[in-house]
Amino acid sequence: MKNFAEMFRRLDRTTKINAKVDALADYFLQVDDEDKLWTVALLSHRRPRRTVNSKLLRAWASEMSGIDTWILEESYHVVGDLAETIALVLPPPEHDYDHTLTHWIDYIQEFAKYDEEGKKEAVQEAWNGLDTTERYLFNKLITGSFRVGVSQKLMTRALSRATGIEETNLAHRLMGNWTPNDTTFEDLIHSESATDDISRPYPFYLAYQLEQPAADLGDPADWQAEHKWDGIRGQVIVRDDEVFVWSRGEELVNDKYPEYHILASAIPNGTVIDGEILPFKDGQPLGFNVLQTRIGRKTVSKKLLKDAPVILMCYDLLEYEGRDVRKLPLSGRRELLERIMEEHDTGGVLQLSPVFAFDNWDDLAAERETAREKFSEGIMLKRIDSAYKQGRKKGDWWKWKVDPLTIDAVMMYAQRGHGRRANLYTDFTFGVWDGDQLVPFTKAYSGLTDKEFNKITAWVRRNTVDRFGPVRSVKPKQVFEIGFEGIRKSTRHKSGVALRFPRMLRWRQDKPVDEANTKADLDALLETYGG
Amino acid sequence: MPLLTFNDNGIYCERADVYIDPWKPVDRALITHGHADHSRWGNKHYLCTRAAAPVIRYRLGDIKLETVEFGEVRTINGVKFSFHPAGHIIGSAQIRVEYQGEIWVASGDYKLEDDGLSEAYEPVRCQHFITESTFGLPVYRWTPQEEVMADINDWWRQTASEGRTAILTGYALGKAQRLLDGLDTSIGKIYTHGAIENTNEVLRKQGVKLPPTTRVTREINKKDYPGNIVVATPGAIGQPWVKKFGNASIGAASGWMTLRGARRRRGADRGFVLSDHCDWPSLLEAIDLTGADNVYVTHGYTAIFSKYLREQGLNAVELHTEYEGELAEIETKGNEETEKENAAADAE
Helix, strand or coil: CHHHHHHHHHHHHCCCHHHHHHHHHHHHHHCCHHHHHHHHHHHCCCCCCCCCCHHHHHHHHHHHHCCCHHHHHHHHHHHCCHHHHHHHHCCCCCCCCCCCHHHHHHHHHHHHHCCHHHHHHHHHHHHCCCCHHHHHHHHHHHHCCCCCCCCHHHHHHHHHHHHCCCHHHHHHHCCCCCCCCCCCHHHHHHCCCCCCCCCCCCCCEECEECCCCHHHHCCHHHEEEEEEECCEEEEEEEECCEEEEEECCCCECHHHCHHHHHHHHHCCCCEEEEEEEEEEECCEECCHHHHCCCCCCCCCCHHHHHHCCEEEEEEEEEEECCEECCCCCHHHHHHHHHHHHHHCCCCCCEEECCEECCCCHHHHHHHHHCHHHHCEEEEEEEECCCCCCCEECCCCEEEEECCCEEEEEEEEEEEEECHHHECCEEEEEEEEEECCEEEEEEEECCCCCHHHHHHHHHHHHHCEEEEECCEEEECCCCEEEEEECEEEECCCCCCCEEEECCEEEEECCCCCHHHCCEHHHHHHHHHHHCC | CCCCEEECCEEEECCCCEEECCCCCCCEEECCCCCCCCCCCCCCEEEEECCCHHHHHHHHCCCCEEEECCCCEEEECCEEEEEEECCCCCCCEEEEEEECCEEEEECCCCCCCCCCCCCCCCCCCCCEEEEEECCCCCCCCCCCHHHHHHHHHHHHHHHHHCCCEEEEECCCCCHHHHHHHHCCCCCCCEEECHHHHHHHHHHHHCCCCCCCCEECCCCCCHHHCCCCEEEECHHHCCCHHHHHHCCEEEEEECHHHHCHHHHHHHCCCEEECCCCCCCHHHHHHHHHHHCCCEEEEEEECHHHHHHHHHHCCCEEEECCCCCCCCHHHHCCCCHHHHHHHHHHHHHC
16 A cells, blocks of 8 residues: 555646656556556546445544544535545554555455444554555545546556556456456456457547637548437447447446347347447437436336337447457448448347538538537547547547537536635536526536636635535626536426536626526527427 | 724724724734735834834835834733734734733734744733634644655755756745745755745844845846755746746645645645644644633634634634635735736846
8 A cells, every 4th residue: 555655646746647657657567466456447447345435434533533523524625525534634543554455455345244333443443554645545445436637548558668568458458347356467468369358348439629620621521420429429249149338438338228139139249339329219319318317227117218219329330240440441440330230130229320421611510500409419520541549539530519508697606626626616506687586507617727716716705695504605796608518497406497518618707797698598598409 | 892802994902092913004003923914004003023023114115113022011001912922924923912801812823833933932821812713624734844844855855866946835924934944955056036035135134044045037047947946936836937947846835735636736746734824733722722711713714613612612703804824825816916926026
């Protein structure tokens, strides 16, 4: 754990990519394979099973430090992180334990066998032998995943440097359905064939939002354009007469979408398709809110299958006849994809994402404007000769999203943020005018620069009207332009609407508060786009 | 009528018709120390300690200012006033007020640890204690200055060995001098931001011993910086001013560096936990040492801290003042103001 803590401190001190890779690579060279495996797991969001809830942790920390739970709770609102709060309020340790990361994780996994009193003793015993950083990490192991500003890509690069294995190869090996409890570092990294695990997916290729004018992309003939579908990115694998469906978050979602089960027999073994998990009925996509009724459901009722059936809107082919075809140009992959779709009947479970023919950018721009009506988020642009890369890369693939819907709203409540925004007011509730009253209709957390958050924090402190626990009501003075991707009716919200991806586009310091939008404006948007 | 009351101008003693650290202009102001939120412009008469006076004069210009020694008693209309070391910065005082057996202490900003530069804090017994609560949460606990300075010097040594410049931030009056005092000058040369060097000049003139420093100016060759340390104000970071130091490592010294969120937000490579205010244990210790039953909590986590004190059986009240303590430090100044400061620093 001391190596792990030192590595964490080094990561935490820098925002420079190279320094982070150095810290991780040095660490990988210091520790044994077990610790390497767990570190890779933790940095790819595979955490040990949760054995203690945070309420108990709070109570035990309160007991050990002699501080009432209410003041611990207030401290948590300021610190913005429970694991850190507990690490800071505990009295100085009486021992100095030096064990490996794997030792501590095993120690935590053992908790499952203990009763509550046993867990408490074990946790307090550990706290009493760890320094502040180690305590923080120990608490993180118990409570949740780490956010240390290390992407999987960066971790893979460091591991590549430490092991000498090529980065793309390594990235593929680290994908899929493994946990440190059921494999070893040797097996995961060094086993000969990447298809040892038949469920193993390929890393997704992700696009950036197009910032420059589309015309700057050059000759339209070099580009393929299709809808940017508003569902969940998915990868369907058929190997050894089995089907595996992966979501972009590297989650195996077979059970959630039984529609795909017939693919095991409908399409040939050795086929991997990239596409969009999309609710679809009578030849038409349904809105994302329909898909939301499926997300998070492990068991699916007949009624739900009937009301919200999903298909895979296919747009790329990664494996064909058991061969990795990611290096073929997009045009070649598309041809093979079309062939599979033609030759095999999937009962409509696989749909081919249509391609727009266009010979000038203005026509495509006009098409993009109509995207929202077609339950699409805009347009995907892919270079016709592009290979299927991994991770988010600029150049060959772009998403060209339709502009967000906007509304000018008045800040009503403010709350402190978490993580690096702790102790800053970053979480706001906004309202629109209904006569001379403000009606709250959305929260938003993102979109401002650090400088703006600093400035608005100072303003909130000086313009607080009332406090409700961690929430402050503020004078209705500040107008923000709120952007969002969609709007629908909601019975859960007082205002009667729910927004999709609301965020602050601009702080309208130029705008008088009485010129903010009204409830009627919001209702008009709901009327037009709320279908 | 209590001896001290709180109104829109500040902390008021009606019997003597004086204010302590008023935030609006008044006739007679007793000043605890030279930070801008405690010694404001526009009062007709000022009274402070002799050690605090030069900086206040430097900041506020031509003012009517009288000084007292620590412990000296001034009687105004029968009310006895005396100034006692607060340990916050050089010359900083707690102000004791006594009339017919009723004793109040307004502590301004204070810390218990002896930093070797400020006059060491002395507890003053009283019935009514006015305290700050800048770090009034149990998550704030300081390590001894000696250990923090050892960490800072290790970081400087490491940075120097990589052929880079170390930039260390602390506000211009107090923190900066405390840092200078603790730096190991065998590692390299110390450069200072203009705002800090201006304060150093004032303090040196009144006899404060500081290590040799060189003001950062345009005339200095950029190649001279690597291996050495630049002590700068927090506002200078993220501004064009720091570009001249090339590939630098930035360290920030502040109580706020306790929190991971604050460290990451500051954009500093290293956060050193060093504060001129009390941490949680020393706030509680200080209040205990006064023996006061009545505690008035000013700037900081006032609501939480006063609630905690009430639970300990004290009669504690939350006050709304315009003191800022170290809060002023985390709220980034407007760009313009900082740029002006940097331009001025460069021009000198």
